[in-house]
Amino acid sequence: MNEAYDNLVAVADRIGAEWEKTGNDCAAFPEIAWRETEGLDLSHFGELSNLSALLQHPEVSRLQRHSTFSDLYFMLYDNGHFWVEVLNWWGSDINIHDHDFSGVQMQLAGQSLNVKYDYVGEDAVDGLLGDGRITVKSAEIWEPGDRSFVRPGDVEPHTVNHLSIPTVSLLFRTHPVPRYGPQNNYFPPGIRSTYGIADINFRTNVKLLRVLARGDKKKFHETFAEVVATQTPPQTLFTLIKMTDILFHHEHIQLVRDFSTSGHLLAEKIVEAAAYHRATDFLINNVKRTPGLSDEQVFAVAVLGSVYDAESLKAILAQLEERGRSIDLRSIVPGILSHCGDAKAQEVLNVLRLFGLTEAFDLPASPVPKR
Structure with missing residues (x-):
């Protein structure tokens, strides 16, 4: 396994040297990584037992950090400008999103359905585009050994629907690039917004509401209405998205109806997006x-x-x-x-x-x- 890791580091070092010649241009990174990984066998890193053994390596151990992206996140390399990460998916999926980085994705194990979309929208309100249109651009099945480009910005928003348990992918990817971020999330039929609003206060408020929903119904309804009345459209969107399992229950659906007719900016569009998200989430999860x-x-x-x-x-x-x-x-x-x-x-x-x-x-x- 050390030999496989040493080979990976050698390839990553070559990518870094070539990329430096472009001034570490984010847009140039995918083609360089694609060229340097041609024919590279990375299947060793698709096995959890191999990743466990790699944790004994001091350099790999130093790189590990907490991440909620995928069911098991594992970092293999980081030179300060780009890194190599392994994403293990054991049943969870992600919604439509774009990227604040570029790279090359490699499927190590399992099958996935990858769908790319186009988005056209205007009239942003506090970072939320509520009157847009999402259309399908392409769809393909990722098989073990397949590679794909990851383009920065909003040119190729996509969703990955994992068919196998597990599916494992490895990415050579740049660090986040501020001019492309934060990452946008897309909610059919026509909303785009960023989860960048999710600071500690926002997350705490959502947790507070979820816990409160277990208790007195009247108090929960009053508090929810008070919270939503002070939120920006993106905050309200993600509050509804994070609470669809509660809010669309027959006990609390009146809260959704009341908000939809409240006159709150983009209320009807936000409720529509939350309803569609709940439907999609029910199907895939x-x-x-x-x-x-x-x-x-x-x-x-x-x-x-x-x-x-x-x-x-x-x-x-x-x-x-x-x-x-x-x-x-x-x-x-x-x-x-x-x-x-x-x-x-x-x-x-x-x-x-x-x-x-x-x-x-x-x-x-x-x-x-x-x-």
């Missing part, structure tokens, strides 16, 4: 891991979790078919419903109705009985 689903059914849920209307679904299916991966959702979706309990199946139907897809699949209004 609940339905996709339903016991008994076949690989093809998991893939179908991943596709549905990457769309938000009939047009986006059509675009993703067309992109996948061009790459030799077709899928008959009309025949697969009823089978997915049959593996769900009635309550979950009804929720799936509600999501597909929100996306305008029930007619496309000729689905009933009520759940399909389990077989």
